[in-house]
Amino acid sequence: MSDIHITRHHALGLAEARKLAFKWAETAEKELDMECTYEEGKTSDLVSFKRTGAHGELKVSKDKFVLDARLGFLLAVFRHRIETEIVRNLDLLLAHEEPVKAFDKVGAKRAAAKKTAIRKKA
Secondary structure, eight states: OEEEEEEEEOOSHHHHHHHHHHHHHHHHHHHHOOEEEEEOOSSEEEEEEEETTEEEEEEEESSEEEEEEEEOHHHHTTHHHHHHHHHHHHHHHHHTHHHHHHHHHHHHHHHHHHHHHHHHHO
């Protein structure tokens, strides 16, 4: 058996962290063939996940994500690669906090520019 432990701090608060964790669980189910269960709590949530050769938990709180996973013998050989991919996915998920907001601003500017162009043609 091989263990993976990853902690990522954030300033999202529990409500926003919950949304990201739920999105992470959906992605794990679709792309990694994981079976996930989501348990909401008052101060933290728990995402349990499992598939052949791996199982673990993602603990979600108002200020951090803590992922603990245990890999079976066959997957333990790929531990470094799996851990790198988990870290990358968590970091990308957390990074989307600002780009999503920035995208909304760009979309609003484009919509305003289209309205201005339509008014000029008329």
